[in-house]
Amino acid sequence: MTPITEVEGRRIPLSNLDKVLYPATGTTKGELLHYYASVAGPLLAHLVHRPVSFLRYPDGPDGQRFFTKNPPPGTPAWVKTAEVPRTEDKGARQVVVADLATLMWAANLVVEFHTPQWRAEAPARADRLVLDLDPGAPAGVVECCAVARWLRDRLAADGLHAYAKTSGSKGLHLLSPLEPTPSEQVSAYAKTLAREAEAALPGLVTHKMAKVLRPGKVFVDFSQNSAAKTTATPYTARAKERPTVSAPVSWAEVESCTDPAALTFLIGDIVPRLERDGDLLAPLSEPGAAGRLP
Known part of the structure; x- marks a missing residue:
């Protein structure tokens, strides 16, 4: 059964918390999520205004890795997104990690966070x-x-x-x-x-x-x-x-x-x-x- 946590009034399923993501250190997914919760203040300060691209590695660094700019399938309706300019995809949108609930939802996907040098309200x-x-x-x-x-x-x-x-x-x-x-x-x-x-x-x-x-x-x-x-x-x-x-x-x-x-x-x-x-x-x-x- 997938545990569900409540963050800022949002119910967020957290999956596979005992899964070892980093075999070299034995670090589990639960420990990674705890890390993101522990550094949420300064991390959010660098995320909150910018569209996010995710490098996902759900099975750890030795498993499949894929880079995505589009909101992942199943993104909750309450997750903020912003329209971003892309020559190949007009009207494209990306996730904006605007609060702790969104941060923990994204962290549960097992991601690296990547951001541009511009803010969502002023593309390019x-x-x-x-x-x-x-x-x-x-x-x-x-x-x-x-x-x-x-x-x-x-x-x-x-x-x-x-x-x-x-x-x-x-x-x-x-x-x-x-x-x-x-x-x-x-x-x-x-x-x-x-x-x-x-x-x-x-x-x-x-x-x-x-x-x-x-x-x-x-x-x-x-x-x-x-x-x-x-x-x-x-x-x-x-x-x-x-x-x-x-x-x-x-x-x-x-x-x-x-x-x-x-x-x-x-x-x-x-x-x-x-x-x-x-x-x-x-x-x-x-x-x-x-x-x-x-």
Whole structure:
């Protein structure tokens, strides 16, 4: 019998709570749902205004994985959706995770949360710039930290403040709050930054995606600023071997990192970090924090 929980007046069936999703750590679906409930405050702050894409992995990271932008079959009528621009599908809608009940309904589907850099009320007008630092082996997050420091200083020269989070995989994401700006302008600026980083750090950076160019280097992926692209949402768990999280990190942690393990965080690590530091990405949404592209 599927247990039903009540969240904010909504009855939500929770299925297979004892199912092991991450065999490497023995982490169950129930533990994953508990994690999402525990970090709901800061996670919702980064979800509530944005249409969500789901990477679903109902049988764990070793099972089938599928990426969906459309509301999943069986989406309750009370789940908020927003119309989103898609050239191939006019009138398309996506889920907006606007409250705790929707968060727990979505978490029960076993998902990674991915969001664009724009809000649902202003499609294709970015209020965040993102740079995805993706290392090619043998480079790793330590090399990403070196690139992140250069990009932080370069952004600062243009009056933009950068914040960092782990990708939950191998790399780092840099985010900078913006006054709403057309996504194509942000993409062009981000591409310029990636090229400048490659010119300044030629042995460490590439701005091109071609895999042949990437061994031992950090690919500065500027493409996620495109209105059609999404990035792993802060605090989402990832469909990796272990239940890693895309976790905000301080610049002190970035500057001192000499071991990839120092910037690898599992679901059990996040609540203590929040209790100690609060949401390190909260300034992304603070009034007056947004910068303007040069």
